[in-house]
Amino acid sequence: MDEAKNEKKEEIVERTAAPLGEAAEEELDLEDLDLSVETVEERISPSETNVFDK
Amino acid sequence: MIQRSSFPISLAFVPQGHWTQPHLAIPCLKAWLEARGFDDVEQMDLSVEAFDHFLTPRSLERARDRVHARMGLARFESATLPLSEMRAWRAASESAASADALIAGVEDAKRVLRGTDGGGARGAEDAGFWDPDRYVPAVRTLYHGLRLVSAAHYPSELTPHNFTMGYANDRSEEVRAATEDEEQNPFIAFYREEVLPRLVERRPKLLGLSVLYGSQLVPAMTLGRLVKEALPDCHVTMGGGFLAYIGDKVMDAQILADCFDSIIFHEGESPLEALAEALRSGEEDLAGVGSLAWWDRRPDFAASNGGPRAVRNTPAHPIKLDDAPAPSFDGLPLEKYFSPALVVPYDVNRGCYYGECTFCTLPTVIGPGYRTRSADTIARHVVELRDRYASTHFNFITDCMPPGMIQDLPERLIERDAGITWWADARIEPKAYSEEGAKRLYESGCRKLLFGFESAVKRILKMMMKGQSLKSVVEVARNCTEADISVTFYAMVGFPTETREEARETLRFIEEHSDIVREVSLQTFHIDEVAKTYKEPEQFGIEVLPAPGDLALYHDYEAERGMTQEEAAEMFEEMMQAFREKLPLFSGDNIFYFMQKSHYFLHLANGETPDSFAARCAERTRARAARGAEDDLEVRPGLVAVPLAFSYSDAVRTLGDPLARAARPDFLTGRFVADAERVAEERLPPLERKERVLLYDPGQAEFVELRDGGRRVLEALLRAGGLGAFLDAQRARGASEESLHRVRGFAAELHRLGVLHRAADELTPAARVETPNRPGAERGGSTVRS
Numbered sequence: 001m002d003e004a005k006n007e008k009k010e011e012i013v014e015r016t017a018a019p020l021g022e023a024a025e026e027e028l029d030l031e032d033l034d035l036s037v038e039t040v041e042e043r044i045s046p047s048e049t050n051v052f053d054k
Numbered sequence: 055m056i057q058r059s060s061f062p063i064s065l066a067f068v069p070q071g072h073w074t075q076p077h078l079a080i081p082c083l084k085a086w087l088e089a090r091g092f093d094d095v096e097q098m099d100l101s102v103e104a105f106d107h108f109l110t111p112r113s114l115e116r117a118r119d120r121v122h123a124r125m126g127l128a129r130f131e132s133a134t135l136p137l138s139e140m141r142a143w144r145a146a147s148e149s150a151a152s153a154d155a156l157i158a159g160v161e162d163a164k165r166v167l168r169g170t171d172g173g174g175a176r177g178a179e180d181a182g183f184w185d186p187d188r189y190v191p192a193v194r195t196l197y198h199g200l201r202l203v204s205a206a207h208y209p210s211e212l213t214p215h216n217f218t219m220g221y222a223n224d225r226s227e228e229v230r231a232a233t234e235d236e237e238q239n240p241f242i243a244f245y246r247e248e249v250l251p252r253l254v255e256r257r258p259k260l261l262g263l264s265v266l267y268g269s270q271l272v273p274a275m276t277l278g279r280l281v282k283e284a285l286p287d288c289h290v291t292m293g294g295g296f297l298a299y300i301g302d303k304v305m306d307a308q309i310l311a312d313c314f315d316s317i318i319f320h321e322g323e324s325p326l327e328a329l330a331e332a333l334r335s336g337e338e339d340l341a342g343v344g345s346l347a348w349w350d351r352r353p354d355f356a357a358s359n360g361g362p363r364a365v366r367n368t369p370a371h372p373i374k375l376d377d378a379p380a381p382s383f384d385g386l387p388l389e390k391y392f393s394p395a396l397v398v399p400y401d402v403n404r405g406c407y408y409g410e411c412t413f414c415t416l417p418t419v420i421g422p423g424y425r426t427r428s429a430d431t432i433a434r435h436v437v438e439l440r441d442r443y444a445s446t447h448f449n450f451i452t453d454c455m456p457p458g459m460i461q462d463l464p465e466r467l468i469e470r471d472a473g474i475t476w477w478a479d480a481r482i483e484p485k486a487y488s489e490e491g492a493k494r495l496y497e498s499g500c501r502k503l504l505f506g507f508e509s510a511v512k513r514i515l516k517m518m519m520k521g522q523s524l525k526s527v528v529e530v531a532r533n534c535t536e537a538d539i540s541v542t543f544y545a546m547v548g549f550p551t552e553t554r555e556e557a558r559e560t561l562r563f564i565e566e567h568s569d570i571v572r573e574v575s576l577q578t579f580h581i582d583e584v585a586k587t588y589k590e591p592e593q594f595g596i597e598v599l600p601a602p603g604d605l606a607l608y609h610d611y612e613a614e615r616g617m618t619q620e621e622a623a624e625m626f627e628e629m630m631q632a633f634r635e636k637l638p639l640f641s642g643d644n645i646f647y648f649m650q651k652s653h654y655f656l657h658l659a660n661g662e663t664p665d666s667f668a669a670r671c672a673e674r675t676r677a678r679a680a681r682g683a684e685d686d687l688e689v690r691p692g693l694v695a696v697p698l699a700f701s702y703s704d705a706v707r708t709l710g711d712p713l714a715r716a717a718r719p720d721f722l723t724g725r726f727v728a729d730a731e732r733v734a735e736e737r738l739p740p741l742e743r744k745e746r747v748l749l750y751d752p753g754q755a756e757f758v759e760l761r762d763g764g765r766r767v768l769e770a771l772l773r774a775g776g777l778g779a780f781l782d783a784q785r786a787r788g789a790s791e792e793s794l795h796r797v798r799g800f801a802a803e804l805h806r807l808g809v810l811h812r813a814a815d816e817l818t819p820a821a822r823v824e825t826p827n828r829p830g831a832e833r834g835g836s837t838v839r840s
Contacts, residue, residue: 021773030794033767037800038746040707042710045715047721051575051649052544
């Protein structure tokens with residue numbers, strides 16, 4: 001997605017939660033879609049490895 | 055027995071402690087007082103009550119509304135997101151995506167952990183606790199619920215493992231201020247609504263608060279202050295491990311004097327009895343109560359500034375442990391612990407028979423000397439407790455059992471046909487944990503032992519004066535493993551002068567022995583004011599730096615050689631990462647079994663072996679990684695999406711950095727490390743704006759970050775009914791094979807994460823592993839999801 005599109009989008013984004021399945025049906029052009037998925041494994045902190053003492 | 059006139063006493067374990075089983079201190083005190091004739095002793099576990107209270111739909115609704123009012127996502131629309139705002143933004147994002155689902159799912163999640171969800175057609179056998187596909191999402195739901203509660207009291211953080219605020223625990227002014235901060239302190243409202251009305255009605259003459267950990271200091275002072283306001287005639291005393299460390303300093307802090315009346319040092323039984331007796335007799339001069347420090351509020355004895363004067367009495371004699379009664383758990387809310395079976399804690403001894411380790415400050419916490427109950431007494435008490443509380447699971451509270459006890463106790467338990475399972479801490483004793491000895495321990499019910507391993511480097515072990523060889527370590531761990539007793543190692547990183555290479559040597563040793571080491575409780579080294587490393591720093595090649603707080607216990611230090619504290623924190627990360635790759639119990643979300651005290655043990659107690667459980671964990675991780683883009687994939691119901699202005703995963707990664715972590719209060723004492731916030735702010739760059747979508751999946755209780763394109767494909771997949779139908783429709787519309795291939799890759803990734811699923815996933819191989827002795831199982835059975 002180029003910067004111009006990005007900026008335009010930022011202006012109209014409303015940051016509220018919506019259940020999936022409620023959006024209006026739309027025609028998809030798969031060629032242009034960014035389908036990246038990002039996850040991150042939460043790091044374990046020392047407080048969480050202390051479970052036997054605590 | 056001497057009968058005393060009615061003298062109501064209340065004892066409370068204050069938040070925060072672990073939530074799977076009762077803590078032992080107050081049950082020991084209750085039993086002692088009752089045996090000495092005090093017939094009106096109430097005990098409360100306010101920690102588990104608080105968890106239960108916060109994790110209700112009503113509390114989570116309040117938290118959601120409060121987060122929305124205090125820090126809605128609309129507040130974070132700047133060009134960049136600095137570290138100072140990152141935690142708040144993350145909390146706001148998670149709250150927006152997950153709050154409603156958490157409110158809807160929290161009660162069911164609690165039922166799963168408590169084994170009261172009813173399971174499927176076969177009741178307890180099918181209870182979700184035993185099914186990882188139901189257990190893990192339930193645990194996650196509760197963790198996320200606490201994150202929502204924490205967000206409502208930002209910057210406070212309440213987890214099953216810790217409680218910290220924006221205030222430092224090592225400064226009395228901050229501790230006192232924290233007790234009155236309604237924005238940050240979630241316990242003020244909890245006490246007012248749930249605890250004070252009960253206490254006001256009961257009107258105890260003496261309230262004892264148990265403070266074992268730094269995380270309990272502010273909650274204890276908060277309750278003490280509220281009780282002193284509501285019931286001025288009630289004497290509030292505090293005691294426990296953490297106050298044994300800093301109690302003297304607390305008594306120098308007159309600003310805290312309106313939160314409590316006295317502190318009991320070390321072992322509580324005898325001093326608490328003497329205090330109760332003195333108060334019952336109307337005594338105002340408490341100088342005769344051993345091991346007590348107290349505020350003398352009599353006008354004639356005021357301090358020079360007119361305030362109460364701190365008085366420190368001489369130590370009491372320790373009790374003869376073998377004469378002490380078995381702990382009493384009567385009156386505790388046993389049904390509220392997050393565990394399907396009660397694991398009964400029981401103190402077999404106090405102190406350490408070895409007592410040489412240079413890092414250990416145990417005598418400061420428990421008091422000097424080593425005392426034990428006899429094996430006969432222990433076995434008799436165990437049977438009594440088993441019958442009284444209808445539980446066959448025990449956690450023997452000991453720092454280590456001497457070789458004689460390791461031999462005698464199994465014999466006595468077997469003789470009495472105790473029929474229990476148990477776990478305990480232990481010291482490497484090759485003669486006691488011989489092949490035969492380990493088998494006998496297993497026969498007596500031992501299913502897990504936790505050994506103080508610490509390091510695989512001889513030089514470090516010598517400095518620690520551990521008195522154990524690596525050969526013995528391997529021999530003992532192997533004997534236990536071969537007897538089907540699971541072995542956990544306590545390990546330490548950052549002992550003074552330890553180098554990175556030496557820490558990696560310890561890591562390699564554990565990796566090479568991952569067939570006999572199932573769990574590692576890894577800790578970074580800390581210096582406290584009673585440790586040998588503090589008193590004789592030159593012996594360890596370190597310079598201890600001053601700690602400015604008036605309640606400071608822990609100190610930073612500079613080492614002549616070896617890792618700095620910052621490098622030790624980095625090495626902790628490196629080692630944990632390696633454990634997550636090499637130890638099946640630490641892989642993926644199996645780590646929740648390790649993080650929930652006693653839960654892995656309960657699987658061992660119910661028929662799993664260390665090998666079968668490890669295989670089950672490894673298979674679960676493998677099966678998840680092997681998921682693909684099958685045509686019958688469907689979108690899991692209930693997904694919620696929130697558009698974000700920054701990358702959620704970048705924020706989580708940044709906040710998990712050791713530098714960012716150091717900017718938060720230390721988990722042991724709640725202190726803020728000097729300059730850590732500034733250093734982290736300087737070295738961790740702010741996040742640049744990136745439009746993202748945060749997805750919350752209530753089925754897995756997981757957050758997943760997508761681009762808006764991914765969200766749109768998920769919407770279309772939902773309408774199409776499945777992946778195959780979606781791809782067919784797109785192909786018919788002329789989509790390229792390359793784009794369809796990308797969709798398959800996207801779908802496979804979401805399948806691995808659980809956002810997409812197929813009916814076949816509901817019966818994973820992991821869930822079908824047989825565990826023959828599950829409660830309610832008449833014979834070997836399989837887990838069938840309801």
